[in-house]
Amino acid sequence: MSVTKAAEKKASSNRRSAELLDLYERMVLIREAERMCGVLFAEGEIPGFIHLSDGQEAVSVGVMASMTAEDTISSTHRGHGHALAKGLALDSFFKELMGKVDGACKGRGGSMHVADLSVGMLGANGIVGGGVAIAVGSGLAHKLRGGDAIAASFFGDGALAEGVFHESLNIASLMQIPVLFACENNGWSEFSPTSTQIVFSLEDLAAAHKIDYRRVDGSDLEEVSAVASEIIDAMRRDRRPRVLECITVRARGHFEGDAQRYRGAGPAPVDPLAKTRLLLEEAGASAGDLDQLSERARTQVAAAIEAARRSDEPTLQSAAEEVYAQGVKP
Amino acid sequence: MSASAVRLGHVINRALDDALARDSTVVLMGEDIGKAGGSFAVTRGLQEKHGRARVIDMPISENAIAGMAVGLALSGYRPVVEIMFMDFIALAMDAVVNQAAKLHFMFGGQGAVPLVIRTQHGGGLNAGPQHSQCLEAWFAHIPGLKVVCPATLDDAYALLQASIDDPNPVIFIEHKSLYAMKGELSAPPPEARLGVANIVRPGTDVTIVTYGAMVQKALAAADRLAQESIDAEVIDLRTIQPWDEATVLESLSRTHRLVVAHEAVEAFGVGAEIAARMAHVGFDELDGPIVRVGGAFMPVPFGRGLEAAYLPGEAQIVEAARSTYG
Numbered sequence: 241m242s243v244t245k246a247a248e249k250k251a252s253s254n255r256r257s258a259e260l261l262d263l264y265e266r267m268v269l270i271r272e273a274e275r276m277c278g279v280l281f282a283e284g285e286i287p288g289f290i291h292l293s294d295g296q297e298a299v300s301v302g303v304m305a306s307m308t309a310e311d312t313i314s315s316t317h318r319g320h321g322h323a324l325a326k327g328l329a330l331d332s333f334f335k336e337l338m339g340k341v342d343g344a345c346k347g348r349g350g351s352m353h354v355a356d357l358s359v360g361m362l363g364a365n366g367i368v369g370g371g372v373a374i375a376v377g378s379g380l381a382h383k384l385r386g387g388d389a390i391a392a393s394f395f396g397d398g399a400l401a402e403g404v405f406h407e408s409l410n411i412a413s414l415m416q417i418p419v420l421f422a423c424e425n426n427g428w429s430e431f432s433p434t435s436t437q438i439v440f441s442l443e444d445l446a447a448a449h450k451i452d453y454r455r456v457d458g459s460d461l462e463e464v465s466a467v468a469s470e471i472i473d474a475m476r477r478d479r480r481p482r483v484l485e486c487i488t489v490r491a492r493g494h495f496e497g498d499a500q501r502y503r504g505a506g507p508a509p510v511d512p513l514a515k516t517r518l519l520l521e522e523a524g525a526s527a528g529d530l531d532q533l534s535e536r537a538r539t540q541v542a543a544a545i546e547a548a549r550r551s552d553e554p555t556l557q558s559a560a561e562e563v564y565a566q567g568v569k570p
Numbered sequence: 571m572s573a574s575a576v577r578l579g580h581v582i583n584r585a586l587d588d589a590l591a592r593d594s595t596v597v598l599m600g601e602d603i604g605k606a607g608g609s610f611a612v613t614r615g616l617q618e619k620h621g622r623a624r625v626i627d628m629p630i631s632e633n634a635i636a637g638m639a640v641g642l643a644l645s646g647y648r649p650v651v652e653i654m655f656m657d658f659i660a661l662a663m664d665a666v667v668n669q670a671a672k673l674h675f676m677f678g679g680q681g682a683v684p685l686v687i688r689t690q691h692g693g694g695l696n697a698g699p700q701h702s703q704c705l706e707a708w709f710a711h712i713p714g715l716k717v718v719c720p721a722t723l724d725d726a727y728a729l730l731q732a733s734i735d736d737p738n739p740v741i742f743i744e745h746k747s748l749y750a751m752k753g754e755l756s757a758p759p760p761e762a763r764l765g766v767a768n769i770v771r772p773g774t775d776v777t778i779v780t781y782g783a784m785v786q787k788a789l790a791a792a793d794r795l796a797q798e799s800i801d802a803e804v805i806d807l808r809t810i811q812p813w814d815e816a817t818v819l820e821s822l823s824r825t826h827r828l829v830v831a832h833e834a835v836e837a838f839g840v841g842a843e844i845a846a847r848m849a850h851v852g853f854d855e856l857d858g859p860i861v862r863v864g865g866a867f868m869p870v871p872f873g874r875g876l877e878a879a880y881l882p883g884e885a886q887i888v889e890a891a892r893s894t895y896g
Contacts, residue, residue: 382645
C-alpha cells in the first residue's frame with residue numbers, strides 16, 4: 241500500500257470514527273434525557289404517562305443521521321428519541337413534558353404528543369398507527385413539491401395490526417410516495433408479545449405491497465446508520481417508498497411504572513450504547529473522553545430540567561384561544 | 571346576459587375548479603373522483619383539466635386518505651377530500667377526530683390543518699341505513715373541527731371557497747337530495763364567511779332555525795303557517811360549527827318562539843344544543859317551549875314508503891311551530 245493510500249484509509253477511518261462519536265453522543269443525550277424523565281415521573285414532576293425508548297436509541301439516531309430539516313417524520317407514543325434525534329431542543333422537550341407554557345407545544349401535548357414542525361417533526365402520536373398515514377401524506381407533499389426531501393414514519397410492531405398501516409403501505413407503493421416505513425420491532429404490542437398478535441412478517445407484507453424491505457439489528461448503530469443512509473439516498477433519487485425493520489429492545493415496560501408481570505425473564509438485551517462505546521474504544525477513543533461526553537449530556541439535561549422547573553404553567557385562556565387556527569397560512 | 575341554469579353538482583365543480591386554478595396548494599383526493607368524476611359526478615372533468623397530481627384518485631381507504639390529508643396539510647397543502655357517503659367517515663374517524671381536529675391545539679398553535687372533507691348526507695334516495703345518515707352533530711361536538719352545510723347554490727359556492735381558505739379542518743356537507751336542485755349561480759360568484767347565518771324569510775311570530783335541505787321544507791312550512799296567520803321567520807344556519815348564536819338570539823328576541831329543525835336524528839342532535847343554549851341565554855324572551863324537529867331514533871329505513879314516512883318535513887315543522895303556542 242502506498243503512503244498516500246494508507247493516509248487516505250486512515251483519514252476515512254478517522255472520519256468514520258468522528259461520525260460515530262457524534263451519533264454516539266446523540267444516543268447518550270437521549271438515554272440521559274429519558275433516564276431523567278423516569279426520575280421526574282417517579283417524583284411527580286412529569287404528569288400523565290410516559291413511554292421510554294430506552295434500548296431503541298440506535299434506531300432514532302441511526303436513521304435520522306441521514307435526514308435533514310427538510311425531511312419530515314411522524315412518530316409514536318414512544319417518541320422521545322425520535323423528537324430529540326430530529327432536532328427538538330432539550331429545553332422545549334422538558335418544558336413540554338412538565339406541562340409548561342414555553343414547552344414545544346405550550347404544555348398542551350405532553351410526552352405522547354410532542355411536535356416541532358420547524359424541524360420536520362410532525363408529532364408523536366397517542367394513537368397506535370396514527371402517524372403512519374400522516375407521514376405518507378407528508379411524503380406525497382414532498383413528491384408534489386419536487387426536490388429530494390423524504391418522509392419517514394416511525395412505528396412499533398404493534399402498529400402492524402392496525403388497518404390504516406395496511407392501507408398506507410398499499411397507497412405508498414401504488415402512488416410511489418417517498419416515505420420510509422421505519423419499524424421498531426421490540427417484540428411487544430403493549431402488554432402482549434407481538435408473536436401472539438400478528439400472523440405475518442413485515443418482510444412478507446412489504447413484498448406483498450412490492451416495497452423494498454431491509455432488516456437491521458436495531459442495537460447496532462453502525463449497521464442502522466449505514467443501511468438507512470443507503471436507503472434514504474436511494475429514496476432521494478427514485479422517490480419510492482421503503483420498509484426498514486429494526487429489531488430492537490424495549491428495555492423498560494410499556495409505560496413507566498409498568499410492573500411487567502406479563503413479562504418473563506429473557507436473555508439480557510444488547511445495549512446499543514454499550515455496544516457503540518466498545519466500538520469507539522476499539523477505534524482508539526479514550527475512556528476518559530467518552531466519560532466526559534456522558535458528563536456533558538448530564539449537565540445539558542440537568543440545565544434543561546432546571547429551566548423547565550423555573551418555567552410557568554400555561555393558562556386555560558391561552559389554550560382556549562388556539563382551539564382554532566386564526567387565518568394562519570401553514 | 572342571464573346565467574344558464576345549473577345544478578348543485580355543477581356549482582361545487584365550479585368552486586373546486588376555481589380553487590384549483592387560484593391556489594397551487596389545493597389538491598383534491600377521493601375515491602373515483604378522477605375519470606369517473608365521483609359517484610355524484612361532482613368532480614367530473616377536473617382531473618382532465620388539472621392533472622392527476624392535483625386531482626388524485628384514491629383506493630378505497632378512507633382512514634388513510636384522511637390521514638394523508640392531515641400530513642399534506644401539515645406540509646403546506648390544502649387538500650380537499652371527497653368521502654363518497656357521509657356514513658363512510660366512520661372509517662376515518664381517527665384521522666378526523668384524533669388527528670386533524672386536535673393538531674393545531676395539541677402542538678401549541680404550531681402550523682395548521684387546512685383540510686376540507688366534502689361529503690353528502692341525508693335520505694331521499696332510498697339508499698338505506700348505511701348511505702343516508704346525517705352525522706353532522708358528531709363533528710360539531712369535536713373542538714377544532716368546523717361543520718358547514720349549504721342550502722343554496724350561491725352558498726354552496728361561497729361556503730366551499732371559504733372552507734378551502736379556512737386554516738382549520740372543515741367538514742363540508744352537501745345534501746344528496748339537493749344535487750337535483752336547479753337554479754342560477756350569481757355572477758360574479760358570491761363570497762361568504764363561515765359562522766354567519768342567513769335570515770331567508772323574515773317573520774315576526776316564530777323563528778324556525780334549520781340548515782341544508784331542510785331549509786326548503788321550512789320555507790314551505792312557513793307558507794302554510796302564513797295561511798294560519800302565523801308569520802314565521804326562517805333562519806338558514808349555513809355553518810353548524812361555529813353557529814351564529816347572535817342571529818338566532820336576536821330573532822328569538824323578536825318572535826319569542828323557537829323551532830329547530832333538521833333531518834338528523836333528533837336525540838342528542840344539533841337542535842339539542844341550540845335549544846339548550848337559547849333556553850339559557852334567551853330564557854327571558856321565550857313565550858313558549860322550544861320545540862325540536864328531527865329524525866326518529868332509528869336507522870334510516872330503506873323502503874320507499876318507509877323512508878318517506880321516516881323523513882321529517884314540512885308537516886312536522888308546521889306542527890312544531892303550532893306547539894310553541896303551548
